[in-house]
Amino acid sequence: MGVIKDILRTMDYGPSPEGSEHVRAWLDERAGGFGHFIGGAFTRPHDLFDVFNPASGEQIGRASQGSPADIDAAVAAARKAQAKWAALSGFERSKHLYALARHVQKRERFLAVLETIDNGKPIRESRDIDIPLVARHFYHHAGWASLIENEFSGTKPVGVCGQIIPWNFPLLMLAWKIAPALAAGNTVVLKPAEYTPLTALAFAAICVEAGLPAGVVNIVTGDGETGAALVANAGVDKIAFTGSTEVGRSIRKATAGSGKKLSLELGGKSPFVVFEDADLDSAVEGAVDAIWFNQGQVCCAGSRLLVAESVAETVYAKLRARMANLRVGDPLDKSTDVGAIVAPVQLERIKRLMREGEKEGLEVFRADDSLPARGCFYPPTLVTGIEPASVLARDEIFGPVLVATTFRTPDEAVALANNTRYGLAASVWTENINRALEVAARIKAGVVWINSTNMFDAAAGFGGYRESGFGREGGREGLSEYRVSDEGKVKPRSGKPPRLSAAPGLVPAREVMGADLDRTAKLYIGGKQARPDSGYSYAVLDPAGHEVGLAGLGNRKDIRNAVEAAAKAASWGAATAHNRAQVLYYVAENLSARAGEFARRLRAMTGASTRAAVAEVEASIRRAFVYAGYADKFDGAVHATRSRFVTLAMNEPWGVMGVVCPDEAPLLAFISLVMPAIAMGNCVIAVPSASHPLSATDFYQILETSDVPAGVVNIVTGDANALARTLAEHDGVDALWYVGEAKGAAEVEALSAGNLKATWASAATIDWAKAEGSEYLRRATQVKNIWTPYGE
Numbered sequence: 001m002g003v004i005k006d007i008l009r010t011m012d013y014g015p016s017p018e019g020s021e022h023v024r025a026w027l028d029e030r031a032g033g034f035g036h037f038i039g040g041a042f043t044r045p046h047d048l049f050d051v052f053n054p055a056s057g058e059q060i061g062r063a064s065q066g067s068p069a070d071i072d073a074a075v076a077a078a079r080k081a082q083a084k085w086a087a088l089s090g091f092e093r094s095k096h097l098y099a100l101a102r103h104v105q106k107r108e109r110f111l112a113v114l115e116t117i118d119n120g121k122p123i124r125e126s127r128d129i130d131i132p133l134v135a136r137h138f139y140h141h142a143g144w145a146s147l148i149e150n151e152f153s154g155t156k157p158v159g160v161c162g163q164i165i166p167w168n169f170p171l172l173m174l175a176w177k178i179a180p181a182l183a184a185g186n187t188v189v190l191k192p193a194e195y196t197p198l199t200a201l202a203f204a205a206i207c208v209e210a211g212l213p214a215g216v217v218n219i220v221t222g223d224g225e226t227g228a229a230l231v232a233n234a235g236v237d238k239i240a241f242t243g244s245t246e247v248g249r250s251i252r253k254a255t256a257g258s259g260k261k262l263s264l265e266l267g268g269k270s271p272f273v274v275f276e277d278a279d280l281d282s283a284v285e286g287a288v289d290a291i292w293f294n295q296g297q298v299c300c301a302g303s304r305l306l307v308a309e310s311v312a313e314t315v316y317a318k319l320r321a322r323m324a325n326l327r328v329g330d331p332l333d334k335s336t337d338v339g340a341i342v343a344p345v346q347l348e349r350i351k352r353l354m355r356e357g358e359k360e361g362l363e364v365f366r367a368d369d370s371l372p373a374r375g376c377f378y379p380p381t382l383v384t385g386i387e388p389a390s391v392l393a394r395d396e397i398f399g400p401v402l403v404a405t406t407f408r409t410p411d412e413a414v415a416l417a418n419n420t421r422y423g424l425a426a427s428v429w430t431e432n433i434n435r436a437l438e439v440a441a442r443i444k445a446g447v448v449w450i451n452s453t454n455m456f457d458a459a460a461g462f463g464g465y466r467e468s469g470f471g472r473e474g475g476r477e478g479l480s481e482y483r484v485s486d487e488g489k490v491k492p493r494s495g496k497p498p499r500l501s502a503a504p505g506l507v508p509a510r511e512v513m514g515a516d517l518d519r520t521a522k523l524y525i526g527g528k529q530a531r532p533d534s535g536y537s538y539a540v541l542d543p544a545g546h547e548v549g550l551a552g553l554g555n556r557k558d559i560r561n562a563v564e565a566a567a568k569a570a571s572w573g574a575a576t577a578h579n580r581a582q583v584l585y586y587v588a589e590n591l592s593a594r595a596g597e598f599a600r601r602l603r604a605m606t607g608a609s610t611r612a613a614v615a616e617v618e619a620s621i622r623r624a625f626v627y628a629g630y631a632d633k634f635d636g637a638v639h640a641t642r643s644r645f646v647t648l649a650m651n652e653p654w655g656v657m658g659v660v661c662p663d664e665a666p667l668l669a670f671i672s673l674v675m676p677a678i679a680m681g682n683c684v685i686a687v688p689s690a691s692h693p694l695s696a697t698d699f700y701q702i703l704e705t706s707d708v709p710a711g712v713v714n715i716v717t718g719d720a721n722a723l724a725r726t727l728a729e730h731d732g733v734d735a736l737w738y739v740g741e742a743k744g745a746a747e748v749e750a751l752s753a754g755n756l757k758a759t760w761a762s763a764a765t766i767d768w769a770k771a772e773g774s775e776y777l778r779r780a781t782q783v784k785n786i787w788t789p790y791g792e
């Protein structure tokens with residue numbers, strides 16, 4: 001009796017290991033090493049590296065280190081298979097994806113055990129979360145395969161996709177990458193992480209078993225060098241990467257100017273915000289899930305606990321009590337809560353960051369320091385009293401360490417939540433629905449969970465703001481990453497950039513100003529005409545070389561001022577869509593009232609015929625009308641995800657956008673790029689055509705008379721490529737569009753790597769008469785998924 005009482009008191013129970021004999025036998029049969037999976041078959045193993053079970057340290061397999069030649073072979077196989085795969089009917093592709101889902105489901109237990117042995121995550125998680133979500137992803141995208149032609153009309157597959165994934169959710173990340181790519185008609189070369197290649201190789205066998213055509217899925221194992229070779233391969237049309245921000249940045253630079261499409265899902269330091277009116281017990285359970293799920297090795301881990309000062313001690317006490325009940329140990333044991341850290345280097349990284357943090361004299365709590373004698377383990381840890389500047393508050397620890405700090409007001413909570421360079425996810429706990437939704441709207445993160453955490457579903461988009469990357473995975477948003485416009489082949493741009501310092505040469509602005517005030521267009525910053533900081537203007541010439549006016553030679557400083565003005569005008573994004581629509585209609589109306597004047601200006605600058613100039617102005621007015629119309633119609637969505645959740649996919653503006661215009665169609669291109677950006681609530685720094693800037697500078701009179709708030713549109717004239725570079729480097733710019741030369745486009749992409757701003761850079765000759773539609777709006781927004789629970 002005494003024993004039962006004891007058990008009831010301590011709730012202690014014995015080990016309950018999951019059987020692993022099938023997996024071990026499978027591994028034993030392959031002890032000689034795995035080759036790559038290329039063109040539907042495994043290659044001969046070569047240059048083998050060891051794969052370990054992190055919970056025991058034992059070697060469990062060997063995989064091949066992929067060389068550039070392996071990548072070439074895999075890309076060639078994917079290329080060979082792509083046209084045929086894309087030509088299959090949606091229904092046929094759908095059946096293949098469905099078969100993959102079914103086969104994954106049939107092998108669920110095998111895959112869960114293999115994942116746990118390879119990665120160290122508790123079997124409860126791999127069995128109940130990872131693998132079921134893998135199957136769900138393939139089922140969901142089996143559906144998309146048959147819908148894609150209808151739902152994404154006017155688009156085609158991107159082609160061959162290079163996909164690089166991390167080790168924290170090896171098979172789930174594979175599914176997030178492969179399922180949408182295949183559904184959209186692409187073929188793939190996937191590189192799993194070097195610590196955890198085994199479930200990807202098992203998946204390769206499933207592809208064979210399920211009858212997937214050869215070459216549609218190719219898997220090349222190896223480390224970062226293999227990944228870099230995939231990124232560099234000229235035969236790849238798109239790179240999809242999940243991993244660290246640091247590597248994401250290097251991939252952004254490596255792909256700059258290559259024409260490869262890119263999506264990045266990077267690091268995070270996600271806030272977990274608990275208000276005083278939250279259901280504290282649920283919030284504490286949520287925190288346990290947010291940070292100790294998968295040992296905290298989760299890019300969206302709720303690793304920063306922000307708690308209302310009035311309830312902080314209560315929350316900490318509850319957390320400490322809960323921590324005492326967490327079982328750390330054998331991941332194959334079904335009652336283990338916290339498993340092993342993936343590899344010794346990761347464990348060392350966690351320890352190093354903690355040593356740095358502890359030097360700052362923080363309060364560190366660990367319930368029980370006793371860890372298994374072997375393997376890579378780190379105990380659940382709570383650090384309180386953390387300052388925002390502390391290394392532990394700033395850096396992604398990627399381990400089971402929760403850092404906590406307090407706030408007094410909702411505004412302070414939002415400020416602390418946003419005090420990070422990342423923006424992947426956030427969790428908000430309060431029983432007050434108004435507060436929850438308000439805070440969710442104000443936090444800059446791609447996913448916000450209200451009174452919940454770590455909710456994932458194939459139907460909802462997942463991905464970050466800011467340095468957490470760009471692009472989404474899952475749902476409709478994710479699928480659009482794997483399609484491109486089917487406008488045939490675009491003609492590359494011809495012609496040279498204008499030489500702004502050409503005759504009559506640089507004229508100090510003041511002298512000219514004195515001579516003829518009206519002829520010198522100024523910059524337009526923060527709702528005011530501004531002289532260029534350089535004090536210089538350049539001559540705007542007609543095709544015959546005659547001067548038609550002077551434009552300011554804007555520089556770095558002018559761009560900085562314009563970015564500041566744009567940031568100050570952020571309330572534009574919060575104005576109602578109806579208000580924005582009204583302002584855009586007013587712009588169109590005022591442009592229409594002065595159509596003749598604009599047509600004359602275009603004629604004078606470009607030498608266009610009267611007819612062509614009038615047509616360009618007319619098209620510009622129509623375009624402004626179109627985006628006025630769109631302003632309140634580019635709706636988000638409510639995704640059908642889990643039961644008892646409304647998942648709101650909200651289209652939010654980027655914030656501050658740079659827009660660099662090409663030389664052709666100086667008014668129409670300017671309107672076509674600026675209007676969708678501001679219709680969606682962004683504030684813009686526009687760099688007009690360098691050769692023909694005067695229709696854009698005339699435009700500020702239209703802005704002034706159309707109730708466009710100061711700072712919403714800023715216009716900086718000058719050397720478009722130099723100004724584009726400054727915009728690309730500026731951390732205050734959230735997104736940048738560039739249309740111009742190939743070299744300029746490549747520079748924009750490379751220099752954007754600093755804050756990982758989203759870029760849309762094109763060196764194609766664009767038919768501006770047709771350049772409108774929802775693609776522009778999609779590129780002017782980012783999707784935030786807000787998971788809102790209902791029911792008691």
Ligand code: ADP
Nearest residue numbers: 164165166192193194223224227228243244247
């Ligand atoms: P983590 O911090 O999750 O280990 P990494 O970004 O280092 O993240 O690794 C994620 C994936 O990126 C892995 O598959 C790794 O091999 C790969 N990788 C690492 N370095 C590079 C690189 N320079 N280019 C491409 N892939 C890389």
